[in-house]
Amino acid sequence: MAVDAKVREKYKSEVKPIWCPGCGDFGVLTATFMALGALNLPPEQVVIVSGIGCSGRFPGFTTCYGFHSLHGRTMPVALGVKAANPDLTVIAVGGDGDTLAIGGNHFMHACRRNINLTYLLLDNNLYALTKGQASPTSFPTQVTDSTPFGSYEADVEPCALAILFGATFVAREFSARAKKTAEIIVQAIEHPGFSLVHILSPCVTFFDTYDLYKQKIAELPEGYDPTDLYGAVRTATDPERKWVGVLYRGHRPTFEEMIPKIRQKAEEKLGPGDLQAMLDRRRV
Amino acid sequence: MAVDAKVREKYKSEVKPIWCPGCGDFGVLTATFMALGALNLPPEQVVIVSGIGCSGRFPGFTTCYGFHSLHGRTMPVALGVKAANPDLTVIAVGGDGDTLAIGGNHFMHACRRNINLTYLLLDNNLYALTKGQASPTSFPTQVTDSTPFGSYEADVEPCALAILFGATFVAREFSARAKKTAEIIVQAIEHPGFSLVHILSPCVTFFDTYDLYKQKIAELPEGYDPTDLYGAVRTATDPERKWVGVLYRGHRPTFEEMIPKIRQKAEEKLGPGDLQAMLDRRRV
Amino acid sequence: MPVNEFTIRVGGDTLEGGIIRTGEFLAHALARCGLEIFTFRTYPAEIKGGQAMIQVRTAEYPVYSHGDEADILICFDEESWEVHRDEFRYDGVLIHDSKFEPKGVPGTATVYGIPFSEIAKIRLRNPMAKNMTILGSFSALFGLPPSVFEGLIESYWAGRPHIVQSNLTALKAGYEEAKKLEKKDPFWVEPRPMRDRLILSGNEAICYGAVAAGCKVFAGYPITPSSDILEWMMTHLPRFGGTPLQVEDEISAIGAVLGASFAGAKAMTATSGPGFSLMTEFISHAAMAEIPCVILNNQRAGPSTGMPTKTEQSDLYQAVYGGHGDVPRIVLAPSTVQGCFYVTVHAFNLAERCQLPVIILGDQALAHRTETILPIDLNSLIIINRDVYRGDGAEDGYRRYRLTETGVSPMAIPGGPGAYSAEGLEHNEEGHPNWDQENHMTMTQKRFRKLELALRYEEDYPGFQGYRWYGPERADVGVIVWGSTAGAVREATYLAEKEGLSVAALHMSTLYPLHREVVRRFILSMGRVLLPELNYTGQFAHLVRGETGLDVVSYNRVTGVPFKVREILDAIRDLAREAVAAR
Amino acid sequence: MPVNEFTIRVGGDTLEGGIIRTGEFLAHALARCGLEIFTFRTYPAEIKGGQAMIQVRTAEYPVYSHGDEADILICFDEESWEVHRDEFRYDGVLIHDSKFEPKGVPGTATVYGIPFSEIAKIRLRNPMAKNMTILGSFSALFGLPPSVFEGLIESYWAGRPHIVQSNLTALKAGYEEAKKLEKKDPFWVEPRPMRDRLILSGNEAICYGAVAAGCKVFAGYPITPSSDILEWMMTHLPRFGGTPLQVEDEISAIGAVLGASFAGAKAMTATSGPGFSLMTEFISHAAMAEIPCVILNNQRAGPSTGMPTKTEQSDLYQAVYGGHGDVPRIVLAPSTVQGCFYVTVHAFNLAERCQLPVIILGDQALAHRTETILPIDLNSLIIINRDVYRGDGAEDGYRRYRLTETGVSPMAIPGGPGAYSAEGLEHNEEGHPNWDQENHMTMTQKRFRKLELALRYEEDYPGFQGYRWYGPERADVGVIVWGSTAGAVREATYLAEKEGLSVAALHMSTLYPLHREVVRRFILSMGRVLLPELNYTGQFAHLVRGETGLDVVSYNRVTGVPFKVREILDAIRDLAREAVAAR
Numbered sequence A, B: 001m002a003v004d005a006k007v008r009e010k011y012k013s014e015v016k017p018i019w020c021p022g023c024g025d026f027g028v029l030t031a032t033f034m035a036l037g038a039l040n041l042p043p044e045q046v047v048i049v050s051g052i053g054c055s056g057r058f059p060g061f062t063t064c065y066g067f068h069s070l071h072g073r074t075m076p077v078a079l080g081v082k083a084a085n086p087d088l089t090v091i092a093v094g095g096d097g098d099t100l101a102i103g104g105n106h107f108m109h110a111c112r113r114n115i116n117l118t119y120l121l122l123d124n125n126l127y128a129l130t131k132g133q134a135s136p137t138s139f140p141t142q143v144t145d146s147t148p149f150g151s152y153e154a155d156v157e158p159c160a161l162a163i164l165f166g167a168t169f170v171a172r173e174f175s176a177r178a179k180k181t182a183e184i185i186v187q188a189i190e191h192p193g194f195s196l197v198h199i200l201s202p203c204v205t206f207f208d209t210y211d212l213y214k215q216k217i218a219e220l221p222e223g224y225d226p227t228d229l230y231g232a233v234r235t236a237t238d239p240e241r242k243w244v245g246v247l248y249r250g251h252r253p254t255f256e257e258m259i260p261k262i263r264q265k266a267e268e269k270l271g272p273g274d275l276q277a278m279l280d281r282r283r284v
Numbered sequence C, D: 001m002p003v004n005e006f007t008i009r010v011g012g013d014t015l016e017g018g019i020i021r022t023g024e025f026l027a028h029a030l031a032r033c034g035l036e037i038f039t040f041r042t043y044p045a046e047i048k049g050g051q052a053m054i055q056v057r058t059a060e061y062p063v064y065s066h067g068d069e070a071d072i073l074i075c076f077d078e079e080s081w082e083v084h085r086d087e088f089r090y091d092g093v094l095i096h097d098s099k100f101e102p103k104g105v106p107g108t109a110t111v112y113g114i115p116f117s118e119i120a121k122i123r124l125r126n127p128m129a130k131n132m133t134i135l136g137s138f139s140a141l142f143g144l145p146p147s148v149f150e151g152l153i154e155s156y157w158a159g160r161p162h163i164v165q166s167n168l169t170a171l172k173a174g175y176e177e178a179k180k181l182e183k184k185d186p187f188w189v190e191p192r193p194m195r196d197r198l199i200l201s202g203n204e205a206i207c208y209g210a211v212a213a214g215c216k217v218f219a220g221y222p223i224t225p226s227s228d229i230l231e232w233m234m235t236h237l238p239r240f241g242g243t244p245l246q247v248e249d250e251i252s253a254i255g256a257v258l259g260a261s262f263a264g265a266k267a268m269t270a271t272s273g274p275g276f277s278l279m280t281e282f283i284s285h286a287a288m289a290e291i292p293c294v295i296l297n298n299q300r301a302g303p304s305t306g307m308p309t310k311t312e313q314s315d316l317y318q319a320v321y322g323g324h325g326d327v328p329r330i331v332l333a334p335s336t337v338q339g340c341f342y343v344t345v346h347a348f349n350l351a352e353r354c355q356l357p358v359i360i361l362g363d364q365a366l367a368h369r370t371e372t373i374l375p376i377d378l379n380s381l382i383i384i385n386r387d388v389y390r391g392d393g394a395e396d397g398y399r400r401y402r403l404t405e406t407g408v409s410p411m412a413i414p415g416g417p418g419a420y421s422a423e424g425l426e427h428n429e430e431g432h433p434n435w436d437q438e439n440h441m442t443m444t445q446k447r448f449r450k451l452e453l454a455l456r457y458e459e460d461y462p463g464f465q466g467y468r469w470y471g472p473e474r475a476d477v478g479v480i481v482w483g484s485t486a487g488a489v490r491e492a493t494y495l496a497e498k499e500g501l502s503v504a505a506l507h508m509s510t511l512y513p514l515h516r517e518v519v520r521r522f523i524l525s526m527g528r529v530l531l532p533e534l535n536y537t538g539q540f541a542h543l544v545r546g547e548t549g550l551d552v553v554s555y556n557r558v559t560g561v562p563f564k565v566r567e568i569l570d571a572i573r574d575l576a577r578e579a580v581a582a583r
């Protein structure tokens, strides 16, 4: 996956990222440029849909089409984009709050639909843009501005959930490993179906997890079988290690494959649409 | 669990259920009366929170307190009830659309919080009240008014999801087995934490599944280990059989147990609340 | 009035079934006799059990309301008589199943008791065919040729000869039974030459309108009374190369609509009050990011879950004012089935032209009623597509939110040149987030300029009228009306004129932006202005006052059913007296 | 004006840090000198980087606005000078870090360049202490005793002697550096006897008000500018025996509030525009099921995500009209920090008394500003609790939605007698779903009767005023105002009076239901009526017209910052001319 700097420039907009120096999201942006470059995708064929959060500003830093939607609502928008034009390459970017708090349900249903898109989940274990409250991936012991005495509730693990929801490609990486992340993003984009890339992306301002994740991550062992769904769920939720790499890979018809199939069945049963004829048939 | 008819009468309101004759929901109502009777719970100590759907009319048919909320929103309301008064016995009643379509996210977060309540999921594999559209538990082959050519998407299995979401008691039953269902509801109410009872409750009007489920259900084998989380997920999603019984049982602190703990920590750190003193401390 | 001009009501319990179909067959049969028809129905919110009702009004001239009372009342069971007797004409015709004996029928009425149940259940051993025996009797009693019903039965169950046969038998049995009776009433059907008409419901007309306008993506979530639109779209939109989506909730529905429109497809969602409320945040986003979209809200009685199967006009506030911030949007309201079709076309056109969310305010009564309407010629429609950026002309670079005179900026479409980010934050012309004081002011003005363009839509669509002024330029009483209440107003003003009252009406179909000057002129030209609407808070009256600073007299009712012509006529009479006194 | 009466502005990049704290320390120090203070701040929506600003206005008398321009401008960096020079008084004082040379300073101004960065970084090796050196210089230049800052430093970092020490050193260094300069300007602080005052921000006052009113459950989701309320509640509510909840979204927040209130607890949520829009459906439910609840919406610039850190008054439409169906609700708006406290208490009282959703419309400027306010005596508050059914008196059985004169029916609480179902469907008195025509009308009337009760709240809370009429009974110009714009109006009308203009003001804090008769009387008593508000569509003006049928002159601005006194004064002058001409 050799990408020369010039190709990368193609995807970089003139807008300077507003992220804090050192923010993990920079690594993801770079990795995305690398991946798009490696696949040589024309920017105008790519739509990046984001929610609201530090992560939400992502699309504006690229030369691709972007849709800065609402907090938690990347998936409905992405579904609409794909329904209108299944040929576009769609990348969704969501924060952990975005994806798993307010947007949890859309996330579930998008996996279920197996929409052919790539979901970059930029997980910094809290709500960063609103200045540091607990998110569904905050550690139970983590003290935040909204959980000064710890949390009332357990945290959730997005990869395991995505697998059970029906995503067909589920991977994890660490934003500090931009090149590895880029490789995974390439695979995710190439995979036909819903692809989650869970990226540990530290927030240096409110909860710096660089050291923690440097220690905690581990590459999946040789021989790991990503097609074993239940095994993947177990690996994803391993309390000891944050396994990075492709945790799960499955195969089911995608939403985009269903569109023409249903169209065909409808036409077989009822014929192609002719509105004037239909109206005329409603004559008294 | 012997319950005599008179005790049951205590929970039955003068409002005649508006359900179609033969509707599965009748079985659940009866089972609930039996369970409340067996536990001898005073009706005014019980709050039944429902969503919108045929199932949503449930609370009005009982003499308990009821909260007929909005489509999909049983869990926020139940959380509030418990936050205000953790001593109440709370039963939530939701349809499959209610719980897994519009309400999916609240369902996830309620499990995560391990609120000590019992969730009766009345699953009839479609939206009944709106007259028969596909729901997230509709079978992929099922033809409904909204999926005349089959569905674009895969179905979901609520028990497996609840387990992964963090529910600590997950069971399945069939509304035609009112007595068994009652027994499970008793266990669910007695369990400290979030208890899901997934009840196959056929809709005779739009999709009669009595025969199907009579064939498909099977009681869990002797020696089944409900404490094995991953095993339970696998059992819940078995494509061959609909296993009935207690699929999973775990233990974590409940939301209600966390309330005093956090209160204690807050007081330890900052002292008990004295508003006048606090205000006075803001003197110039 | 007795010949070719009367109102039939059919009532019974849904547990028995067939009530609505009886009315529908009657309506179609009358239409095939060359008459105009207008139906109205109510049904319980429960799935089984409870009283359902369908009313069919017919005449040789176009009818605009469902009629105040039943001239002919057909009762399946005793409860239906109890429910409907108050709206039964004192000298009308009551046809009832003789399994019960109706109590308290006025002596002036004609009563035909016929053993429909017995015929169907015992004689024919086909209890489901009860409604066909009723149609047969109707045919015998009122001169509607049985051949008309026969034709309907044959086409309705085409390909199922067994059912056709048993229904024909039932029809005949009912016919013969009624033939034995002595005709005592004056009502009669005199077939006229067939007119070229379509029979459609409001919801069907909306579906056709959407496809005609070029709708390619529909996203929805079931809700009464809009579920049938979702079902139609799921069935038929793929045949037109479109993609229908049943999604997980209404937030997702409007989100998918915006995503699809952003990607270049015309897109729409359809819902009712509770779902509409859930769309609030995204409608505000559509206004900010300038994404065309069409949202149909079929109003039902609220607040909250309210009365899902009853009608109301109480979501106007939410449609016009809902959403945080200053949210430009367009709100249209159809008032007839024909209007449902055209208003939907206009909604898409305006959305595309102005790059704004367009809300169609329908209601339960209109959604589910059927009317005979003039045939629709698709070739006569003007279909407007958005102004697309194609990489040309913009020498200083493409700017998605370029400041223009109309406020509309060409839109780039993914896949083509001009990649930009659709932005819900305040932004500059390029679409980059921007917190400048001046910029926010300028951009807000830009977004609202598009409302002025919307008010000039007749420039794009010659012949379009966002309002209609009926009657004289000056009058004692003016009536302002919107939505499905317009039909009753039309009939009431006609009757008032016949009584010699001085009355005019202003029927608004573009509710927002308001044609402020027209409304001002109307109000200032009238002695008194009445504004009847089916809500409690006088929502359109409030909007009119708020936009014009002029007062009107609100007339409100929330009973879940449409206004009666008589009620409006009475209100006009009262105001006319006041106006004359003040003259 | 130069002594004890001036406006200071501090500006700089958030990357450098310490800007806001400089202003806060100045404000506190001035307050400790016996002066009144009023602060206003703006900051970027980005987490790091971008210009932040805090303005401190001080005087010996109460101040109601943050001041139009800076008398003293303190610039951390060159960009801050560029950003703020337009709002710098032509003969004011500019204090800047001498690491840059400000360009284009008017000759009439006094400029003090001081090497703050150099002192902090190089001399003290403590770059973080730059703001303390600035405070030291301020002290030297304007006579504010350094001991006051010393006291503040000691109490702020109490228990951290190391930090205290290094900050004191920095303070001293700044002081000594400035002492070398020649004083050339007239501004000066003359300490007065300390007054008994609290310093609070709007959001803090709201938290205190909620606890004072008896709030026991708070549910929220983070959003600017209300996140600090959530954080305060998560930290402190448990200490008062309450349970705070950070939930998964705003729908859940309002749902939990309703559940808690149903179960007997006073409950509240706090949000801003986008979250508020998401609550629409549940607010409609609260109105239908008659569940008391308090919803704070701190408005920010919209629509959509808009400008999250900028202020606006553009959610009034959504607050007053949002929700499907006819939705009764109460809308209150505070305009001062003190008002934030009391309005919150009233909101809970009204919610409990009327069993209605009560919406508090705050805004970003008010939420985050600090003021010196009069001390609050909790014992003087009247706390109202709902009318609870306790199993007594109801011989014909308990009916949750019993029809009463006021519209309010006693509420049973789970755990106690009277079990019923809270119902979002239309229902009868027992709470059972019901589709009767008459019933829906009657129940709608019942729900709206409670708004009349809300208008009579002073019967429950003597001394409460839902509006205040300032100035004469009749005048050339009347100004109607709501929310945080009231402060600028108060100062502008004061200045207008001093100029000899005839002017009165009507300040509304109960926005809905509207005190219609008072507003009518006010409008009819004035030559011209001005209604300034920070939105584009003239939302309150529209409401006033809609409710009174009388016209007012809208004055709108959407720039993300509050009105200047001068702007309103100019508008008053213009209208006064018109009114005099028309007299």
Ligand SMILES: Cc1ncc(C[n+]2csc(CCOP(=O)(O)OP(=O)(O)O)c2C)c(N)n1
Binding pocket: A052, A053, A054, A055, A056, A071, A094, A095, A096, A097, A098, A099, A122, A124, A126, A127, A128, A129, A130, A135, D221, D222, D223, D224, D250, D274, D275, D278, D305
């Ligand atoms: C409906 C709504 N609620 C709340 C907010 C405020 N808000 C903005 S970003 C955010 C959370 C951001 O957290 P996350 O999704 O993890 O993204 P991050 O900033 O950490 O990248 C919230 C709550 C909003 N914009 N909209």
Ligand SMILES: Cc1ncc(C[n+]2csc(CCOP(=O)(O)OP(=O)(O)O)c2C)c(N)n1
Binding pocket: B052, B053, B054, B055, B056, B071, B094, B095, B096, B097, B098, B099, B122, B124, B126, B127, B128, B129, B130, B135, C221, C222, C223, C224, C250, C274, C275, C278, C305
């Ligand atoms: C926000 C909202 N959307 C849609 C509806 C319409 N609606 C009522 S019940 C229902 C689905 C019912 O299905 P389910 O939850 O499975 O319950 P069932 O009727 O099958 O018991 C829907 C979509 C609504 N009431 N509110």
Ligand code: SF4
Binding pocket: A018, A019, A020, A022, A023, A024, A025, A054, A055, A124, A128, A129, A202, A203, A204, A205, A206, D047, D048
């Ligand atoms: S606050 Fe955290 S997540 Fe946001 S830009 Fe800064 S480092 Fe990144």
Ligand code: SF4
Binding pocket: B018, B019, B020, B022, B023, B024, B025, B054, B055, B124, B128, B129, B202, B203, B204, B205, B206, C047, C048
């Ligand atoms: S429609 Fe189905 S689910 Fe609803 S009451 Fe009838 S049988 Fe039960």
Ligand SMILES: [Mg+2]
Binding pocket: A053, A095, A096, A097, A122, A123, A124, A125, A126, A127, A128, A135
């Ligand atoms: Mg985050």
Ligand SMILES: [Mg+2]
Binding pocket: B053, B095, B096, B097, B122, B123, B124, B125, B126, B127, B128, B135
């Ligand atoms: Mg269901």
